[in-house]
Amino acid sequence: MKTVKDVSEISRVSIRTLRYYDKIGLLKPTELSDAGYRLYDNKALERLREIMFFKELEIPLEDIKKIMDSPNYDKEQALLTQKNLLEQKRNQLNGIIVPSVWAEVARIASPEMGYYWLPSLPYMLVFLAVGIYLMDALIVYKVTYVEFNWENDDA
Secondary structure (H helix, E strand, O other), rough: OEEEHHHHHHHOOOOHHHHHHHHHOOOOOEOOOOOOOEEHHHHHHHHHHHHHHHOOOOOOOOHHHHHHOOOOOHHHHHHHHHHHHHHHHHHEEEEEEEHHHHHHHHHHHHHHHHHOOOOHHHHHHHHHHHHHHHHHOOOOOOOOOOOOOHHHHHH
């Protein structure tokens, strides 16, 4: 069992937020210690991870609670849907970033600049490629680990 402080450190969610999730019934502690401390097991951590997924997609907490408390809630399907939505978000960001980079390339390579900065064009293209690769890696990371780094603690 992990204390609220442990869960906060593992998940990077503030203690205040965890208390709020408890208050609204979104994430209840598994049990309370004799001293009244909130304790969470791995099942609760898994629920927190799912909550964080939904928050990443900017879904309101009230809707997250309704979705997760629904008897028809399918974790696997939710994960696939979240992955697809994250990919759409990435594609939307690419649609914003890529034209901006090309506009900067055009500005740098413009005749009034005397093509002085043209040698930086390959570097900008590499920067763009690396940026897209890193966004893909971030999505894979979020889908796989969702910012959690805890050891399996079945004890």
